[in-house]
Amino acid sequence: MMARAATTSDVFNAVADAHRRQILDLLIAGEKTVGAIVEDVSMSQPQVSKHLRVLSEVGLVTCRAEGRHRLYRLAPEQLRPLHAWVTTYEQAINDRLDRIDDYLQQLQGQGDDSDT
């Protein structure tokens, strides 16, 4: 059995938190300072900083200094594992419904379901 990835290195855990998703949603619009993020969410600056640290550790946000400010921006390419998972999930659901579809076609096409 593989060791479980630590929370801080796991994109899935990083986005499991609603507050962190809220921060990611804000950053879709572009780079923001911690102060600007705090203004837009109902969280304190220490909370926002803590969440930004988690998001940085999994690579979902990057940070650069500009003068005295630190600007955070979204790194959406790190969402790829999530996208891959959603694709798999979608495929499995479709496979199941496609089997129902095929079976319905078979029932209607043959007028019976006597094959095995």
Place this chain on the structure above:
Amino acid sequence: MTPDRHGSAVITFPNDLEVVITRQFDAPMALVFDVLTQPEHVRRWGATPPDEMTECTIDLRVGGTYRSSFVTGDGTVFSFHGTYLEVEPPTRTVQTWHFNCWPDVEAVETMQLHEADTVTTFTWSMAFADQAGRDHMTRFDGQQDSLDTIEDMLRSLLDPTSA
């Protein structure tokens, strides 16, 4: 000739507690209802190869129960069960949902059919009792190896009696 609808399921997450899947079938609603709710039909499409369906019982009435079990190639057994809350052939059933791998999770499934112009639209929703329940489907909860978790999440959606 009917259109090829393979791969056309639409999956949405309308809020923090629900997953809703819709899919159209070129078949009369009454037939779709039977295929989704009669064990002799469900057994024909229920298992994802190479898994095998080892049990499929459906007592289709309010207060009646359903149970389905599967065995995987490596011998792992998983099962789903629940109780019907609403049964309105050929359009709708509502039932509770329990999955042996997630004993703490409670959900209510709704299966709704609508027919128009010989096309039947199937809407399947799962409403979890709390967000932690639905989050089993939308995140890694850290309880297991991540690949196992993906498998569990998928299996939860592959419950034939829910469909």
